[in-house]
Amino acid sequence: MASSANSNPVPKLYRSVIEDVINEVRELFLDEGVDEQVLMELKTLWENKLMQSKAVEGFHTEEQAALQAAAQQQAQQSQQVTQQTQSQQVLLPQQQQAPQQQVIVQDPKILQHMSATGMSAAATAATLALPTGVSPYQQLITSQGNVSQNVYLKTADGQILQVVRAANGAQYIIQPQQQMVLQQQVLPQMQPGGVQAPVIQQVLTPLQGGLPQQTGVIIQPQQIVLTGNKVQQNTQVMQMAGQAGQMQQVQQVQQVQQAQGGAAQGAPQQQQQPQAQGGAAPGAPQQQQAQQMTQPQPPMMLQVDGAGDTSSDEDEEEEEEEYDEDEDEDKDKDGGEDGQVEEEPLNSEDDVSDEEDQELFDTENVVVCQYDKIHRSKNKWKFHLKDGIMNLNGRDYVFSKAVGDAEW
């Protein structure tokens, strides 16, 4: 079974625990009149989250491989069919869409994140396994009606973008290859999770010469998907683009795309994007040049960070303002109690909070276990622990016994 010399006991242990729990609670579920289907869904959710956390090595790799192989076959077969028969999310008249669309999965993280919204394991695997081919976004979308999902397609040439999102009000942006007209509508939507996802559809007037590509920005409440890797929320961008005209839109999209490599995903980008929007228009001319130079790459995405980022200043200003406000509040509190108004900001420097530069991971390393014996002699401590689960540097480990020494 184990291909490596050192077989990691963690995946097997977790699998066995999952199986035990599921089997034990099956009876409970039936007693409450809950369908077996829900039990299976629980199991799937549980396993998916474990996979996403990447805390376990080699978890479900075999299953993933099998699912990916199956999904690839399905994807290839159903690519063309699904595109034209999509019912839920038809953004634009499909006439305009080029029949050749390739999906490039560039960032597995996004896909994984997508799966967090509730996609089935198969769909997730299919998404992850998408090669340079058309992605069967239909499959992904149809998983859950009330869950917004983002599927983006990007041709190898970067010509076509499609973002399909199954939300309360389906929204997606499709980018036709050339000279396609995209209608944009701003539809603010509330996500199940309570996150507003303004969706903006861009209206791109037919390009006449000039820009070889038209790009659209797809906004999703949970994630922002850029043609390519990133997921961004660009409601403002869209608006700006619409106002500024196509050129700017394309430029922005391309820049965004380019910036994918360098920019962080997720919240930081989202915050920056609204601000970046303001700087997008002035930076459009610059973007044009950059875009032209990078046209060989699929320049579909807006770059709102990296070289074209103009929001950092705004961010910093905002952060500083907030910080000042907090300081003022603290000062007021202290002023009420003591006369130590000035010490609060001084004391705040005493914090030893230098953790960010030390670890790549955000995780706090935790060991959860039981103790057999804790011994101390002067300042020398000895620990005898057992049955523990450790999360170190983002990875999970287990032990049946642990012995340690430390000096206080």
Added chain:
Amino acid sequence: MAYQLYRNTTLGNSLQESLDELIQTQQITPQLALQVLLQFDKAINTALANRVRNRVNFKGSLNTYRFCDNVWTFVLNDVEFREVTDLVKVDKVKIVACDGKRASYTCVMILLFDQLLDTPHL
């Protein structure tokens, strides 16, 4: 009753999150979710006790220690965890350890109260 200690692990947290999602979509009741978690506690305790057989050594400097309610909490710095196979270094680690003796006083008292009050222990 088994320790609920292991709920704050990758495995336990992912289970709790999954259960929360099902509760939100009203596919299960909170009571049922609780039962699942209790079952998880039993399963993980048993699995760790019976299915894991490896030993780890570690060494570092002790930053803080706390002993309260029969639970030790340590924070160590610059720690090296050594197993036969490999070595893991971390700058900071928090260790939470419950009493390893099976019939912990705290657990027994909780069970007694449950029986008296006829309330499941949350």
